[in-house]
Amino acid sequence: MIWKTAWKNVWRNKVRSLVVIISVTIGIFGGIFSVAVMNGAIEQRVDAAINEEIAHIHINDPAFRDNYDVQLTIPDINRVLQAVNKTPGVKAIAPRVVITGMANTATKSTGVQIMGIDPAAEKEVFRLYETTLPETGDFFDTESRHNLVYIGQDLAKELNIIRYRVDESVIESLAGKELPETVLEKLTPYMGYRFKSEKAFKKEMKSVLTLKEQHEYGKRIRETAWSFRERSKMTLTFLDRDQIQTGAVFRIAGIFDVKNNMYEMGQVFVRNQDLMNLTGFVENEIHQLVIKLEDIENTGPVTEALSNSLPGLEVMNWKEIQPDLAMMTDMVQKFYAILMVIILAALAFGIVNTMLMVVLERTKELGMLTAIGMNKKRVFSMIMLESIFLSLFGGVVGMVVSRLLITFTATKGINFQSYEEGFEAMGYSAHIYPVITPAFFIMVTILIIITGILSSIYPALKALKLDPAEALRTE
């Protein structure tokens, strides 16, 4: 009866209740949706890091990470591989030779980490190969008697392997992409030009296009003018197993794009076969085992099991290799909760205000209820329930709206295209798919109920202090 009465009381002053409900709805929606976007960005980052960059667990010599000494290969590799294979939870293993070296083209050079890999094993662990840019080649699928190297888009730009050109086909293709005539006209004078680097091209575009045009069409123009000549080459120089400088010319097998500048700039992949010929390493001389697990949730236990079965080797999981990721995933959960608490705390004041009005307005009725025998506990519960209903109703609407919008945006994602460079510099994709867990909704529901309870206490205490005889006399 008290529940029913409280619920009906909520709808007594519809406008006032709706104002509170709408404010709760907006607050909850805003909170949940922002959390979903942040959460989506972080989950994508973790997913990319694990599936494209680092996998779950690395095994190497304890001193190897200090300065990537080429001589620190994993001793007794067959025994180690056997032990790893036997460990439950391990899905795939990719052995790697890791050598630090320089990547050079005629105009530029930069330091890189050269990964000597077995493409087939690598594909079992990483889906880096899926990020190969169209028309740049593939992940060592095409057989070649030449040395091959698979590099990142940013490195390709840095080394001027990717260039920019403006020609008839570019202009035509841009016209097809609905670029306004005025912009196309500004590009026509560059017909036949080649730009050695993205920087030079951007600079030139900046000088002819307005800020608004750059913002709106810049990316499309760059993507269209982007040019990669097949069978481009680069030189890699590095130390062989006897610490003697060596090097060779490599053909570009393919270019990958992982939305992470640092990774694209820092890692190049070559077939271990090619590397062995150049360095003198023999089969089974490798520096690192990269392991993919069946389930990321088992990271802790499997790391421990491997450490125990492989004394004398360093076993590190992704949280240890990239502590920033671990911090992100662990800390953001707390941050989300704090964000929701702050939003609800602000809403609570509105609810307190409304409930005070309710008590004031209903002084006479509350006096009557006490007179005819409704005890303090029940009066208190009734006011509290009204407050909970008010906040929960708004909260549920807010949660439903956010759930709908999250579902809607999760299929297509939200593209923060204009901030793409910034996002990618931090390793994040600018195309975010909002994600939220059911557990978060449960937590929010509990927080809303707590808010309802807390904001009813003061008004309910006011109601309890009413003297029935006096309250009945009020008009």
Add this chain to the structure above:
Amino acid sequence: MKVLEINNVHKIYNSSEVRVHAVNGITLDFEKGEFAAIVGPSGSGKTTLLNMIGGLDKPTEGKIMVDSTNLAELKSSSLIDFRMRNIGFVFQSYNLIPVLTAKENVEFIMNLQKWNKKERDERTFELLKAVGLEDRVNSRPSKLSGGQQQRVAVARALASKPKFVLADEPTANLDSKSTETLLDIMEQLNKEEGITFIFSTHDARVVKKARRVITIEDGKVISDERKKV
């Protein structure tokens, strides 16, 4: 059988400037089945007396015994419970819960007392029938006339089978036709079911119906007449 004994009751209100002796030594007994009116001009102390009888206010001095319970000795929480079980209230301005229907208003106290649904439904229907509103069971107060609302209030007051019903100026807001209907219903309930009614009033029509008229002035009983039936 005595249902209510008022023994030398005083009520003094002390505010910073004035000291008001609202009730000044009243002694009264009420038998089961009485139909009594307390009359007197405004400020005579009749509402104060009624509040004390109903346990909404405590006497400064004196005793109010309902059956064998001294109201002054009850703690405020047990007093609320005592009111719920023993005293029915009818107020001048009806005071129904506006969001509930006539039926829900009547069964409100039965709900608080945790009656089961079957008993509740039976009693509610019986009471609404007694006040002539069996066809308005699902109407909200705003859809009822003043007289109808007050009849719902009477039904509500009787819901928990109280020892007596206190009605503070029940007809003050009603037109004469509604007053008459209400009084007839109360009289009938009094005669047929032996329910004790005590009301304060200065309405001549009510006084005419009452079988006992207690007149109060300046906080004292100045006359207490019983009419022969």
